Amino acid sequence: xKKTQSASIHDVARQAGVSTGTVSNVLSGKRxxxxxxxxxxxxxxxxxxxxxxxxxxxxxxxxxxxxxxxxSELRDLGYYGYLSALEGIQHRANELGYxxxxxFVRSTDPEGIRRLLDTVNGxxxxxxxxxxxxxxxxHRWVDQIALSAYPPMVFLNMHPNPALDVVTVNNVxxxxxxxxxxxxxxxxxxxxVAGPEGWWESEMRRQGWQAALLEAGLEPAAxxxxxxxxxxxSGKIAxxxxxxNRPELDAVFCSNDIMALxxxxxxxxxxxxxxxxxxxxxxxxxPEASSFCPALTSVRQDLxxxxxxxxxLLQERIYPQDETGSQPRQIxxxxxxxxxxxxxxx
Amino acid sequence: xKKTQSASIHDVARQAGVSTGTVSNVLSGKRxxxxxxxxxxxxxxxxxxxxxxxxxxxxxxxxxxxxxxxxSELRDLGYYGYLSALEGIQHRANELGYxxxxxFVRSTDPEGIRRLLDTVNGxxxxxxxxxxxxxxxxHRWVDQIALSAYPPMVFLNMHPNPALDVVTVNNVxxxxxxxxxxxxxxxxxxxxVAGPEGWWESEMRRQGWQAALLEAGLEPAAxxxxxxxxxxxSGKIAxxxxxxNRPELDAVFCSNDIMALxxxxxxxxxxxxxxxxxxxxxxxxxPEASSFCPALTSVRQDLxxxxxxxxxLLQERIYPQDETGSQPRQIxxxxxxxxxxxxxxx
DNA sequence: TTGTATGCGTTATCAA
DNA sequence: TTGATAACGCATACAA
Numbered sequence: 162x163k164k165t166q167s168a169s170i171h172d173v174a175r176q177a178g179v180s181t182g183t184v185s186n187v188l189s190g191k192r193x194x195x196x197x198x199x200x201x202x203x204x205x206x207x208x209x210x211x212x213x214x215x216x217x218x219x220x221x222x223x224x225x226x227x228x229x230x231x232x233s234e235l236r237d238l239g240y241y242g243y244l245s246a247l248e249g250i251q252h253r254a255n256e257l258g259y260x261x262x263x264x265f266v267r268s269t270d271p272e273g274i275r276r277l278l279d280t281v282n283g284x285x286x287x288x289x290x291x292x293x294x295x296x297x298x299x300h301r302w303v304d305q306i307a308l309s310a311y312p313p314m315v316f317l318n319m320h321p322n323p324a325l326d327v328v329t330v331n332n333v334x335x336x337x338x339x340x341x342x343x344x345x346x347x348x349x350x351x352x353x354v355a356g357p358e359g360w361w362e363s364e365m366r367r368q369g370w371q372a373a374l375l376e377a378g379l380e381p382a383a384x385x386x387x388x389x390x391x392x393x394x395s396g397k398i399a400x401x402x403x404x405x406n407r408p409e410l411d412a413v414f415c416s417n418d419i420m421a422l423x424x425x426x427x428x429x430x431x432x433x434x435x436x437x438x439x440x441x442x443x444x445x446x447x448p449e450a451s452s453f454c455p456a457l458t459s460v461r462q463d464l465x466x467x468x469x470x471x472x473x474l475l476q477e478r479i480y481p482q483d484e485t486g487s488q489p490r491q492i493x494x495x496x497x498x499x500x501x502x503x504x505x506x507x
Numbered sequence: 508x509k510k511t512q513s514a515s516i517h518d519v520a521r522q523a524g525v526s527t528g529t530v531s532n533v534l535s536g537k538r539x540x541x542x543x544x545x546x547x548x549x550x551x552x553x554x555x556x557x558x559x560x561x562x563x564x565x566x567x568x569x570x571x572x573x574x575x576x577x578x579s580e581l582r583d584l585g586y587y588g589y590l591s592a593l594e595g596i597q598h599r600a601n602e603l604g605y606x607x608x609x610x611f612v613r614s615t616d617p618e619g620i621r622r623l624l625d626t627v628n629g630x631x632x633x634x635x636x637x638x639x640x641x642x643x644x645x646h647r648w649v650d651q652i653a654l655s656a657y658p659p660m661v662f663l664n665m666h667p668n669p670a671l672d673v674v675t676v677n678n679v680x681x682x683x684x685x686x687x688x689x690x691x692x693x694x695x696x697x698x699x700v701a702g703p704e705g706w707w708e709s710e711m712r713r714q715g716w717q718a719a720l721l722e723a724g725l726e727p728a729a730x731x732x733x734x735x736x737x738x739x740x741s742g743k744i745a746x747x748x749x750x751x752n753r754p755e756l757d758a759v760f761c762s763n764d765i766m767a768l769x770x771x772x773x774x775x776x777x778x779x780x781x782x783x784x785x786x787x788x789x790x791x792x793x794p795e796a797s798s799f800c801p802a803l804t805s806v807r808q809d810l811x812x813x814x815x816x817x818x819x820l821l822q823e824r825i826y827p828q829d830e831t832g833s834q835p836r837q838i839x840x841x842x843x844x845x846x847x848x849x850x851x852x853x
Numbered sequence: 854t855t856g857t858a859t860g861c862g863t864t865a866t867c868a869a
Numbered sequence: 870t871t872g873a874t875a876a877c878g879c880a881t882a883c884a885a
């Protein structure tokens with residue numbers, strides 16, 4: 162008594178008058194099949210609209226052809242360009258014949274992580290892409306959980322860790338690029354609208370700001386900085402605070418474009434102008450940056466490339482080619498500066 | 508000879524000195540188990556860190572506890588608030604114990620769709636959430652493909668179709684709300700920056716604009732409209748065109764916030780001011796809208812709620828409660844207007 | 854309350 | 870080149 166709707170490999174075999182093994186061979190191409198029988202089998206497949214059950218296939222072959230992407234809140238995707246990374250992941254995964262599962266982390270304590278990893282494991286993903294921003298303690302579990310019990314894992318945009326496979330943007334370098342440019346335009350008091358405290362990306366971009374100031378012979382005073390939470394609203398507030406502390410500010414680097422939008426709002430509403438009185442630069446180079454008033458100078462990161470690189474690395478872990486290549490790898494993506502009106506002295 | 512790393516139900520059974528059936532009963536709770544044996548089994552599960560293989564479970568139970576989300580390009584997610592819908596989907600799906608798969612459509616011709624549906628089907632998803640914007644021909648396949656051959660399907664944000672399960676925002680109503688508000692502020696020449704031609708959402712918002720104009724006794728002339736492609740850059744261009752055609756414009760409704768940002772850019776760069784000379788309103792109420800200069804009046808849609816409603820409906824299709832409820836349902840989400848400075852006459 | 858046996862739809866091993 | 874047959878890990882009807 163059959164319960165399933167769709168045709169199984171048995172149905173095809175019966176219809177074609179061959180064994181299931183032969184049908185399997187026709188589909189996989191792993192073993193030779195006589196042209197005549199192949200034709201019969203293909204006709205049967207067509208006639209029955211047969212679609213292999215990938216679950217059963219995965220069960221026996223121990224390969225699900227599924228990759229799991231682990232993210233935290235979805236808002237992250239929208240805000241920080243994880244979406245572009247996802248685009249790269251999707252593209253490359255599709256080329257390699259993988260489907261994608263999406264998993265959401267609620268708590269980053271080891272117990273929560275373990276629960277998540279267990280469900281991912283239960284689904285038998287072939288590999289895991291860890292696409293969660295690193296903030297205080299969020300990645301501490303990697304030292305406490307035996308990763309070997311789970312499928313291969315590649316981490317996106319976290320602090321390079323020699324024990325892990327990591328694909329990351331050079332955030333320090335990117336921020337330095339932007340701030341050095343502001344200094345080169347003649348700015349002497351360059352403020353920083355930082356991201357939230359504890360976030361790795363915030364910290365790196367702050368370091369880039371600091372390094373660029375020092376190299377330009379300027380002092381990275383704490384009063385030149387204010388932190389937001391990546392949102393436009395927080396950018397408004399941070400900028401207000403900055404201008405209250407240091408009214409003589411002549412340039413500001415914002416740790417992302419969205420906060421730069423808020424900062425712009427505050428600057429204008431306080432009667433100042435960009436770029437004539439204050440130069441402005443952001444980070445991310447979102448598609449909208451060129452439509453800000455004025456168009457925003459920003460740091461572009463090739464996140465699509467980052468996503469693709471992550472999948473490539475994962476693929477190498479799933480199907481190791483070579484004993485020598487088995488060392489964890491840290492891949493660094495170099496960002497570039499896109500200069501627009503917001504940082505060009507009239 | 509075992510190949511798998513992780514413990515199977517057999518290992519647990521052996522360790523606890525019971526049969527696999529009993530272990531299964533402990534986990535599912537479908538049949539009574541003596542407290543003593545239950546304790547032994549649970550100890551064994553704990554000791555072996557046993558995690559059920561959901562693939563095998565799905566294979567035999569014909570239920571994978573997986574929902575598939577079908578989207579087109581990822582950019583869509585970022586632009587049109589699909590991300591918020593995804594948030595709702597994710598939340599509700601998680602509550603119901605589903606994992607999520609993400610599938611990407613490349614071509615919307617029937618053959619491409621069929622290929623996609625076949626892989627979704629091969630993965631044995633329990634249900635499908637069709638989250639692709641409706642544009643010219645993109646949904647034509649629903650009449651040509653037998654949906655009954657696939658798992659239950661719920662469509663997000665498409666034209667209500669009495670034969671399908673659809674969850675949709677009232678786009679006409681939302682646009683009407685915004686434009687009626689502009690008219691109530693005294694605007695007499697209200698322009699429209701429309702979305703790309705052929706898109707259902709563009710068309711609905713245009714209809715809302717038109718209806719509101721007529722109700723206000725104004726004429727919805729074609730020269731009052733220009734179309735963009737949802738991007739900020741296209742908003743800039745459309746606005747330029749609009750002001751060239753009709754320099755006397757005193758208000759503009761943009762079909763999304765991103766284009767409104769571009770429109771704002773053009774208006775300001777041409778030396779006009781918002782709201783004093785031109786009133787402006789958008790659609791989507793993105794988080795950034797309140798940080799535009801000036802803050803943007805916009806139409807808010809409860810997309811999270813939309814996502815949750817979609818999952819609820821899907822769940823009902825997967826586990827039908829009642830014969831009577833089996834008619835296709837069209838759920839309409841009502842948007843609301845958020846009034847900010849861009850539409851308030853000083 | 855528990856154990857045994859069968860099947861879910863594949864792939865893979867071994868003979869033929 | 871092909872056909873039986875045995876897993877894969879689990880759920881369930883049936884027997885005990």
